[in-house]
Amino acid sequence: MTVVDKTTTRVRSWLGTGSSRKIRLSLATQEAIWFYIFVAPWLLAFFLFTLGPMVASFLFSFTQYNAIQPPVWIGLKNFVTLSGDPVFWKSIRVTFTYAVVFVPLNLAISLFLAAMLNLAVPAMRVIRTIYYLPAVLPEVVTGLVWIWIFNPDFGLLNYLLYLLTGLKGPNWLGSETWVMPAVIISALWGMGSGVIIFLAALQSVSPELYEAAEIDGASALRRYFTITLPMISPVILFNLLVGTIGALQVFARIYVMTQGGPNYASYFYNLYLYSNAFSYFRLGLASAQAWILFVVIMILTLIILRTSGRWVYYAGGR
Amino acid sequence: MKFSRRDFLKASVLAGAGAALAACAQPTPTPQPAAPQPAAQAEATKAPEPTKAPAKAAPVTITYLVRTDIQPTLIKWGEQTVEEFQKLNPNIKVELVGVPWGDYNAKLLAMYAAGTPPEVAANYAAGFATFYANKAITPLDSYIKADNIDLSVIEKAAIDSVTRDGKLWALPLAHQPVVVFYNKDLLDAAGVKPPSPDWGDKSWTEDALTQAAQKIAKDLDDPKKAQWGVAYNEYHLGTLIAWSRGIDPFNDQGGPEKTEAYKTGKLTAVYYDRPEMIGAMQWLVDLTHKLKVAPRPSDTDALNQAVGWSFLSGRVGMTNEGTWRLGDIFKANPAFKWGMAPLPYGPAGLNTCQLFNDSWMLTANCRYPNEGWKFLKYVGLEAGAKMYAESTGFFPAKKDLYNIFFDSIIKAPNFSMTREDMIKVLTGGFANGFPAPGKTLDRFPELNTAWNQTTAPMKNGEVAVPEGMKAVQAKFKSLIGA
Amino acid sequence: MTATTPSAWRKPTSAGPLIPGLYLGKQARRTLTKVVGFLLLVPGLLWVLMPTVWMFSAAFSTLRQVMQFPPDLIPNPWVWTNFYEGFTFLPFGRYYMNSLFIAISRVVLQVLAASITGYAFARLRAPGREFIFMVVLSTMMLPYTVTMIPQFVLFKNLGWINTYYPLIIPHLGGSAFLIFLFRQFFRSIPEEVFEASRLDGCNYFDIYLRILMPLSMPVVATASILVFQNAWQDLIGPLIYLNSTKLYTLPLGLATFRSSFGASPWNLIMAVSILVALPPIILFFVGQRYMIAGIVVSEK
Known part of the structure; x- marks a missing residue:
């Protein structure tokens, strides 16, 4: 304890916050030192546990490697193989189609739901918990349920469609056209985490802002668009970015629901990557795939972050 | 240019933690496969296991990987085998590691990469050939010879399928044929006589099966009552329905006996667009879409998800499956009477059976191959095999x-x-x-995915069979680079 | 006040009704908003509940009834023993404790670490900050599938296989997801909140501890819920690193349980799944008190 105390005192004095102020660093330097102290645990964990495996997988992408025999350096051959592989390109098309539709849709619905779930209505705690349920149910269970819901003949979805329109619904999971909408519908069901993050964000909007607006006579909708959305825009950015990264890495649900079929119509990028790694014993090729995805996500992230300045409002400035 | 695993590790360690990690890192032992290791040295290079301090006799710990998810009996068998084996061999400790099937390979490969593969592991669906092609196995011949083992106690077909380059690469424990299972209650109700148990009965044809199915199928429009005549599987890459027509998709001379790839593992030619092959697929698809006596893929999926195996729903008259399904019947305890029959004869007057062996292997580069072999022998040829036959419901390979x-x-x-x-x-x-x-083709998992994906439009009735088989042919051609 | 308002709000908007042409009193308008919102939530509620209802009904049914095709929603007869039978088939009690241990350790470690790191990225200026932040984000971009094996080799060389270390220790720096989350929240807190305290002689750590954290209960609660859920459902980590069944976690036990049967005993699986899903649900139910009724940033 005493050692810690001593150190603390020394560091404090050093940083200009303690009692003795013999050495005084500039405020900017102090701030930078504090920054690095705070980030140190993450940096340590990163250097110890994350960077090594990342670098290894990067090196593997230039090798033929099955995890059993030592890797053999083959230069860019994995990348050449992928560029000539129709399944690879198909998996890219599938994944991007999904992301382009799902991410904005999910964002809009989550925002809407969060706003509704934020109302002070009786039994709201129970309602919120019910909406959160899908996030905690095991994938095995939900996989089975979806196969039943999407059944063309007696599935619930087609039954509802029949009630509403009188038409016979499609063979969702058995049709190359309809499997993607089915995947998106099932994905929208389990969106718990996006909603609860928005819910938390709504709490940090000052009620005084709303009161002022209400006095000015702004309607609920207008208040939502002129106060709520700008105030929670940092969190919208968060959900957009994390949602995009997640959408490009979809795996588990597809594995249970469609196995990528029919005829590769839901063959997602990560499904192919996983198959290459652990079913086909081609870890080198899988690593190349992973790093291609890495670069794509990195570029998308940079674009989103760069353009976010135009629509994200940070009350705290810096 | 070759990298050793250790170079890679070093690179990642350097990039990552530098000295801190290198100091903690243990050297990765790289023992020669099948080379006897003195116990003392073995102990020195043993992977650190802080919880298990070595006893005074310094027993060697070997690892045994099994999948946990076929039957509860399988894991119980594993535990029982380990327990009995350890009693007989107090110097060998066996660590039984159970993995659910979905991630079996992920765990296995991670263990290989770390230089600590489980000494003994089973190869199921990925097949022995895939492991062989990836140099993941230690051949058993020197051990077989040293221990004077007579392999004729095992069904020859099973031994043949794990032999490559004149060497034996694994011990088959199970050797299972595909047969027709029938629901006797449904057959009786439809006035259909159960097929003869005699594989030589030539009146039991695919046509006879179709006609029986037509009599059994009813109420297909009412999902609550629907009852299907037959659920027929084409089996691996469509071969089962090809063989009964005297052909094989991988040669243009004749049946499977003419396919060189089944011996070498390497696929060099495909013939999915042959008229007989198209005919075979047409017959299968017609059962569902023209005659409407077989469940559609969506029905099969739902039934399989619900009951593990559609036959157990009691609403499928007949189905062809491997005898490994017998264990499922014990578990589900069906409310209907059932029986088994031979496969039906195809148009070419053949009812070639498809045989599945599950074999157990000694991994390449494992730490304790000698102890591993001792255990493998116990499991595959001695008391372990007997317990397997008694308790798992799987057809043993040992006669x-x-x-x-x-x-x-x-x-x-x-x-x-x-x-x-x-x-x-x-x-x-x-x-x-x-x-x-x-079990015999090197790249089977990949080929199987391609088959399932490209045949789905036909099975869903969205594409005509001749057109669909052309697409299958094109896909396989591009896969094998022909 | 003005400094903290979004630019879009600077121009005061004219008074307007919720629906054009419909003028109501303030109280009436508030009530109307609530009623409309509530009504909008109901169809979604049914949509979300649909699979859940089936899950519950299956948990109380006999296996033979679950195997009905299509599924029957009302159990007949009601079977209560599924819960007991499912739970005692494997040592789920032990798995429960194991899972709780891992999840709670991770919540404490990750939320603490990520909040302080997120704070640094949000409020402290330092050379290299943006670069390091991109490095943080980059760890989310590489699929785990390809780093899993090198990481396994690493932990094997540390002697950590068949221990909980690989499941907990790597998280001691927080995770990119959480750091990013905290950063976004902390960046939207107005600067004035900090200025006063800095004049009072608080250092950056004091600010984090005394000012920021108390203000941030909603995000701390949210982050805790998310980490708990994530740790609770992790299958691949325990599967790769644990060998002894006595160390198994709930998802690993459930995976074994599910497929332990050729014909899956869905009634037992559902019963166990409900018991497994309880802790995160309870955590959410309780946690939302802090998440929703959190202390709101108030500027004078």
């Missing part, structure tokens, strides 16, 4: 254990056959059987 297996199966719930007829069905397929391509 002297057949009777034990038969004794257990005859007790299955609601089984409607005599012991004699049952034996006829179960053993009749071996004579003209052929190993499943999944």
Whole structure:
């Protein structure tokens, strides 16, 4: 304890916050030192546990490697193989189609739901918990349920469609056209985490802002668009970015629901990557795939972050 | 240019933690495969296991990987085997690691990469050939020779399918034929006589099966009552329905015996667009979409998800499946009477059976190959194999254990056959059987995905069969680079 | 006040009704908003509940009834023993404790670490900050599938296989997801909140501890819920690193349980799944008190 105390005192004095102020660093330097102290645990964990495996997988992408025999350096051959592989390109098309539709849709619905779930209505705690349920149910269970819901003949979805329109619904999971909408519908069901993050964000909007607006006579909708959305825009950015990264890495649900079929119509990028790694014993090729995805996500992230300045409002400035 | 695993590790360690990690890192032992290791040295290079301090005799710990998810009996068998083995060999400790099937390979490969593969592991669906092609196995010949083992105790077809380059690469524990399972209650209700148990009965044809199915199928428009005549599987890459037509998708000379790839593992030619192959697929698809006696893929999926195996729903008259399904019947305890029959004869007058072996291997570069072999031998040829036949419901590969297996199966719930007829069905397929391509082709998992994906439009009735088979052919051609 | 308002709000908007042409009193308008919102939530509620209802009904049914095709929603007869039978088939009690241990350790470690790191990225200026932040984000971009094996080799060389270390220790720096989350929240807190305290002689750590954290209960609660859920459902980590069944976690036990049967005993699986899903649900139910009724940033 005493050692810690001593150190603390020394560091404090050093940083200009303690009692003795013999050495005084500039405020900017102090701030930078504090920054690095705070980030140190993450940096340590990163250097110890994350960077090594990342670098290894990067090196593997230039090798033929099955995890059993030592890797053999083959230069860019994995990348050449992928560029000539129709399944690879198909998996890219599938994944991007999904992301382009799902991410904005999910964002809009989550925002809407969060706003509704934020109302002070009786039994709201129970309602919120019910909406959160899908996030905690095991994938095995939900996989089975979806196969039943999407059944063309007696599935619930087609039954509802029949009630509403009188038409016979499609063979969702058995049709190359309809499997993607089915995947998106099932994905929208389990969106718990996006909603609860928005819910938390709504709490940090000052009620005084709303009161002022209400006095000015702004309607609920207008208040939502002129106060709520700008105030929670940092969190919208968060959900957009994390949602995009997640959408490009979809795996588990597809594995249970469609196995990528029919005829590769839901063959997602990560499904192919996983198959290459652990079913086909081609870890080198899988690593190349992973790093291609890495670069794509990195570029998308940079674009989103760069353009976010135009629509994200940070009350705290810096 | 070659990198050793250690170079890679070093690179990642350097990039990552630098000295801190290197100081903690233990050297990765790289023992010669099959080279005897003195116990003392073995102990020194043993992977650190802080919780298990070595006893005074310094027992060697070997690892045994099994999948946990076929039958509860399988993991119980594993535990029992380990326990009995350790009693006999106090110097060898066996660590039993159970993994659910979905991630079996992920765990196995991680263990390989770390230089600590499980000494003994089973190869199921990925097949022995995939492991062989990836140099993941230690051949057993020197051990077999040293221990003077007579391999004729095991069904020859099973031994052949794990032999490559004149060497034996694994011990088959199970050797299972595909047979027709039928729901006797549904057959009786439709006035259909159960097929003869005799594999030589040429009146049991695919046409006869189709006609029987037509009599059984009813109420298909009412999902609550729908009852299907037959759920027929084409089996690995469509070969089962090709073989009964005297052809094979991978040669243009004749049946599976003409396919060189089944011996070498390397696929060099495909013939999915042959008229007989198209005919075979047409027959299968017509069962669903023209005659409407078989469940559609969406129905099969839903049934399989619900009950594990659509037949157990009691609403499928007949289905062809491997005998590994017998264990499921014990578990589900069906409310209907059931029986087994041979595969039906195809247009070419053949009913070639498809044989599946599950084999257990000694991994390449494992730490304790000698102890591993001792355990593998116990599991595959000695008391372990006997317990397997007694308790798992899987057809043993060792011939002297057949009777034990038969004794257990005859007790299955609601089984409607005599012991004699049952034996006829179960053993009749071996004579003209052929190993499943999944067990003999190097890249089977990949080929299987391609087959499932490209045949889906046909099976869903969205694409005509001749057109669909052209797409299958094109896909396979591009896969094998022909 | 003005400094903290979004630019879009600077121009005061004219008074307007919720629906054009419909003028109501303030109280009436508030009530109307609530009623409309509530009504909008109901169809979604049914949509979300649909699979859940089936899950519950299956948990109380006999296996034979679950195997009905299509599924029957009302159990007949009601079977209560599924819960007991499912739970005692494997040592789920032990798995429960194991899972709780891992999840709670991770919540404490990750939320603490990520909040302080997120704070640094949000409020402290330092050379290299943006670069390091991109490095943080980059760890989310590489699929785990390809780093899993090198990481396994690393932990094997540390002697950590078949221990909980690989499941907990790597998280001691927080995770990119959480750091990013905290950063976004902390960046939207107005600067004035900090200025006063800095004048009072608080250092950056004091600010984090005394000012920021108390203000941030909603995000701390949210982050805790998310980490708990994530740790609770992790299958691949325990599967790769644990060998002894006595160390198994709930998802690993459930995976074994599910497929332990050829014909899956869905009634037992559902019963166990409900018991497994309880802790995260309870955590959410309780946690939302802090998440929703959190202390709101108030500027004077």
